[in-house]
Amino acid sequence: MAKRNEHMSEFQIALRAFTRNRFAVTCVIILCLLYFGAVFADFLSPYSFKNEDRNYSYCPPTQVKFMDQGKMTWPYVQGIKLTFDEYYKRVYTVDPTQKYPLHFFSKGDEYKLFGFIRARHHLFGVAQGGRIYLLGADARGRDLFSRLLFGGRVSLSIGLIGVLISFSIGLIVGGIAGYYGGRVDNILMRVCEMFMMVPGFYLLLALRAAVPDNFSSVQVYFSIIFILSFIGWASLARIIRGMCLSLRERDYVLAAKSLGLSNFKIIIRHILPHTLSYSIFAVMLSIPGYILGESALSLIGLGIQDPFASWGNMLSDAMSIIRIKFAPWILFPAFFIFLTVICFNVIGNALRDCLDPMLKGER
């Protein structure tokens, strides 16, 4: 099937160059997997984020066995026995006599897929009596793998929604200031500077302190998004404004004006789209800030509250070196944060590289 798209704008041509960057494409795939995991967390995880069993506190990752006495069998996990050594330290030993075969599409904790479809089936699970901890367990014996998937929902979505809000504000404010110029520009830019003056993290803390402490998790979630985008929009607005100042002098903008287009239409059609090549990688490069911001808040206990999971508050478990030594797998959330941040940065930089020639024309 020959697709007839021989005519492409310069922007499309530039984006095509992006797909040739293997490293960046790999990062896109990784991010897609992470987001996929977050969206289908209910189904992909063997347990719900609340499912705890204190007998398995800091239980190490369970091994899935494929061999039984030298023969291939249906995969299974072995039972785990908890004992204490002479210092009353927990020691988990594998009990080879107990075998719990792996079940696929097994029934487990009930959940609502997409918030409204009631379901009990999980991608995998183990037979009654056994427990499977692919990435180990946390202090309360909850499955880290499941919680990472659920935590991804918070951590990954905060970046997207936050960026969406602050970029909309930034684009509108920057667009108006840049296109109209003069006094409007002056006032809007002074407001931006007020926001940019305050060091981000302290503003974050101050704003968080202003949020009532009896908020539910959902309310906390949205107030964190609000706070983060409240801080983020100003710097973008300034840059967009600078671009618009020069864009409005373009002949095609003047042509549109002399053809009788309204100012609103000109901004929407001829000015803001040209800031897109900048915005698109600025978005990518600023998402990590939101993810890290949420993690920082949750890490120090001001963000998402237990039992709800976010990568940040899961990491607060790892704030003691002794615990890390005893159960190094509680550092997994940090790894995921790291991975996500790296991916967004790589994609952002790759986009900048391929859009830069265009951008030079649009500055």
Added chain:
Amino acid sequence: MMLLELKNIKKYFPIKGGFFGMTGDHVKAVDGIDLAVRSGENISLVGESGCGKTTLARIILKLMRADAGSIVFDGQDITHLPNRRLVQSRKNMQMVFQDPYSSLDPRFTIRRVMREALTLEKEQYRSEGERQERARQLLESVQLNGDILNRYPHEFSGGERQRIAIARALMLNPKLLILDEAVSSLDVIIQQQLIDLLADLQEKFNLTYLFISHNLKIVKKISQRIAVMYRGKIVEMAPSDEIFGNPLHPYTKELLSAAIDYKAVKREGEIKMDSAAQLLDHGNNHFVMEH
């Protein structure tokens, strides 16, 4: 009948810099211009780079506010009209911009460019088919194939883009077309073709041209009347053959010799410009600034 009358148009740009940008210096981009354009005529505005030609064109199109003076277009004083009441005059005057590489939005296909040009005439061309028909018709009248509608501006050469810009400007069927250095960025052969094309179009669509250029040689063929501009003022204005046969102002002489051979230009000191100088009538429609 006069189509366009400019009276004492002025535009000063403040020079930024100094202490808080408060130094009172100005660039006098346009400094008291009087110009009357008859309906159906072809008048040229000639002057060196930076003398304020583009600025004047933008003021006429109301893309920029003049600091002083009045603009009467088609019998209507449009000097102080707000944007929304300019619809009628916008339909009747269009401009072809100086730089063909920035006058078409790179993100727009030619189809969108042409469709957008009909914004003010939406009522008249209701269906997409009618609009495309009109676009095709005008593209063909500037000798471009009608089937380029799906292409993007970067796929065209400078000369082709300039033609697209001309076709776009004609979409609304204007009376006055301002051509800002419409042919300057092109090579000599294409220039000649485009000039011939413009002459044809003028006849075909009953257009009035205000032709802006920095080169006297180009305008010799097409213009009946030439206004020579220098530092924001018109220093000499006369019928074409008068300018070429009997140039009176030193700046015009300089331009003329430059048009023949740029090496021959020698400037004996600065050309003096008295801010109070007046245009004097030398008969034969020949006006010269005192010098």
